Amino acid sequence: MKKYISVIVVAFFFLIWEIAARLNILDTQFIPAFSTVIKETLAMAASGDLFKHIFASLLRLFFGIGLAVLISLPLGFLLAGWTPRLSAFLNPLFTNLSMANPFTLIPVFMLLLGMGEVSKIGIIFWVTLWPALFSAISGVRQIDPVVLKAARAMGASGVKIFFAIILPGSVNRIFTGVKSSVTLGFTVLMGAEMIGSKAGLGFIIFTSNKNYNIPKLYVGILMIAITGALVNLLIEKMQKSIVVWEENVDRIM
Amino acid sequence: MPNKIELNNISQAYYIKSSETNKKVKFYALKDFTLSVSDGEFVVVVGPSGCGKSTLLDILSGLFKANSGSIAIDGQIVNGPALDRGFVMQSYALFPWRTIKKNVEFGLELKKIPKKERGEISASFIELVGLHGYENRYPYELSGGMKQRVAIARALAYDPKVLLMDEPFAAVDAQTREKLQDELVSIWQKTNKTIIFVTHSIEEAVTLADRVVVMTENPGTIKEIVPINLPRPRISVEAGISEAYSAFVSRIWGLLHNAEESFESARL
Numbered sequence: 090m091k092k093y094i095s096v097i098v099v100a101f102f103f104l105i106w107e108i109a110a111r112l113n114i115l116d117t118q119f120i121p122a123f124s125t126v127i128k129e130t131l132a133m134a135a136s137g138d139l140f141k142h143i144f145a146s147l148l149r150l151f152f153g154i155g156l157a158v159l160i161s162l163p164l165g166f167l168l169a170g171w172t173p174r175l176s177a178f179l180n181p182l183f184t185n186l187s188m189a190n191p192f193t194l195i196p197v198f199m200l201l202l203g204m205g206e207v208s209k210i211g212i213i214f215w216v217t218l219w220p221a222l223f224s225a226i227s228g229v230r231q232i233d234p235v236v237l238k239a240a241r242a243m244g245a246s247g248v249k250i251f252f253a254i255i256l257p258g259s260v261n262r263i264f265t266g267v268k269s270s271v272t273l274g275f276t277v278l279m280g281a282e283m284i285g286s287k288a289g290l291g292f293i294i295f296t297s298n299k300n301y302n303i304p305k306l307y308v309g310i311l312m313i314a315i316t317g318a319l320v321n322l323l324i325e326k327m328q329k330s331i332v333v334w335e336e337n338v339d340r341i342m
Numbered sequence: 343m344p345n346k347i348e349l350n351n352i353s354q355a356y357y358i359k360s361s362e363t364n365k366k367v368k369f370y371a372l373k374d375f376t377l378s379v380s381d382g383e384f385v386v387v388v389g390p391s392g393c394g395k396s397t398l399l400d401i402l403s404g405l406f407k408a409n410s411g412s413i414a415i416d417g418q419i420v421n422g423p424a425l426d427r428g429f430v431m432q433s434y435a436l437f438p439w440r441t442i443k444k445n446v447e448f449g450l451e452l453k454k455i456p457k458k459e460r461g462e463i464s465a466s467f468i469e470l471v472g473l474h475g476y477e478n479r480y481p482y483e484l485s486g487g488m489k490q491r492v493a494i495a496r497a498l499a500y501d502p503k504v505l506l507m508d509e510p511f512a513a514v515d516a517q518t519r520e521k522l523q524d525e526l527v528s529i530w531q532k533t534n535k536t537i538i539f540v541t542h543s544i545e546e547a548v549t550l551a552d553r554v555v556v557m558t559e560n561p562g563t564i565k566e567i568v569p570i571n572l573p574r575p576r577i578s579v580e581a582g583i584s585e586a587y588s589a590f591v592s593r594i595w596g597l598l599h600n601a602e603e604s605f606e607s608a609r610l
């Protein structure tokens with residue numbers, strides 16, 4: 090039911106957009122009609138260009154976010170579980186670092202990592218690291234101490250505690266963090282792909298803007314939104330299929 | 343009979359903010375608690391809320407070390423938790439991400455018992471607590487009383503020699519409670535486990551215990567130990583409740599009442 094509602098809402102939005110453009114409520118020079126954007130999208134799809142760009146962006150996001158998750162999980166577990174004092178000490182630092190505007194950091198990444206793929210992936214990594222790290226830390230923290238007590242009372246320790254308690258106890262929170270990471274990753278994509286790239290959804294936006302190709306600019310925006318939503322949906326599906334033990338919150342009013 | 347458990351001068355204090363002076367004051371959850379429990383004995387602990395019963399079981403389980411005093415099981419000083427003790431906690435503490443079956447099998451996994459055998463053992467204990475058919479449900483799908491029964495099955499499944507039970511039947515209905523009491527007594531008689539059982543129900547204490555330990559609060563100490571030398575079963579449909587049984591109930595009731603009254607007057 091919820092799903093249908095959101096589909097209807099999105100469809101309605103596009104409809105309003107189209108009508109507003111046709112009635113000249115919108116200045117189509119800056120905001121072309123929805124149908125114009127779709128036409129441009131189809132043209133790019135037909136030439137195969139569109140998929141090249143989507144693929145290039147997805148690959149960068151995959152490596153950037155993958156690396157962020159790969160590093161943040163063990164780091165988060167370590168900070169929350171084994172060295173809570175160190176974590177309390179580092180937390181303000183992490184919070185500050187995470188709040189640095191990623192777009193202002195782009196020149197720094199270019200200087201340090203050059204103009205190639207490394208700096209693009211580096212920016213995505215940097216931005217998506219924080220939500221993943223914070224969710225791993227808070228995921229461990231919110232585990233019910235009583236459950237941990239029960240496991241310990243039976244003599245469980247070390248590896249068993251990790252795999253039987255810590256991991257399943259924090260996985261839901263971690264998924265939520267990764268979803269924020271993905272959203273942020275797509276947001277920063279444009280900035281990352283400004284630097285000497287030849288393909289990518291952010292690249293489309295950047296070059297279309299420069300060349301004043303407005304419909305194409307909107308193709309980029311639309312595609313970032315759509316691919317981002319699809320990737321998030323995929324992760325949500327994964328989360329639901331793994332975390333089967335929680336009461337469905339949708340039921341609670 | 344050899345002593346299975348020796349509790350020697352256990353004291354556990356917490357520093358709590360006093361409501362009047364806003365200064366931290368020392369508060370004894372347990373003070374100089376000394377008790378010997380013989381092998382195969384069924385000891386029931388009763389006492390007012392907050393007198394340190396759960397604290398006592400926590401310390402016995404090895405989860406916490408008391409501020410002072412020592413515990414020995416079979417002559418060995420207890421230094422931490424182990425599979426020789428089963429602990430049914432006051433809050434059921436089931437693993438939310440494990441099915442009922444997998445919850446019950448947790449201790450068996452730690453014991454490195456092969457999968458097939460684990461399945462057989464868990465099935466029999468799930469049956470025992472009357473949850474047959476719920477094997478693959480998750481805890482959130484169960485009522486409070488059902489969760490409590492899973493916690494009991496989980497503690498029994500790996501066959502610990504000592505059972506620590508913190509109000510294990512508090513959340514079940516009267517009928518299930520009687521059934522579980524009967525089952526516990528029969529398991530106890532068959533397996534010769536040593537049981538330390540906390541309850542707020544005086545009847546339950548008299549029904550189950552070899553000895554009832556009556557505690558007082560602030561500081562948590564033993565007020566009196568009442569041996570219940572009644573033949574078992576103590577309540578049955580045919581025999582009903584005997585006069586001797588009722589006498590024990592009212593005696594313990596009196597002890598608890600006095601305990602509370604003297605606490606009240608101490609505070610005034």
Ligand SMILES: Nc1ncnc2c1ncn2[C@@H]1O[C@H](COP(=O)(O)OP(=O)(O)OP(=O)(O)O)[C@@H](O)[C@H]1O
Nearest residue numbers: 356357358371390391392393394395396397398432
């Ligand atoms: N971590 C703690 N910090 C401070 N005080 C504590 C802590 N744990 C327990 N206490 C105090 O110790 C006392 C004994 O607690 P305990 O849980 O053992 O009581 P209890 O006899 O099990 O009570 P109940 O019958 O209500 O379960 C209580 O007054 C409680 O407030």
Ligand SMILES: [Mg+2]
Nearest residue numbers: 395396432508
């Ligand atoms: Mg208690």
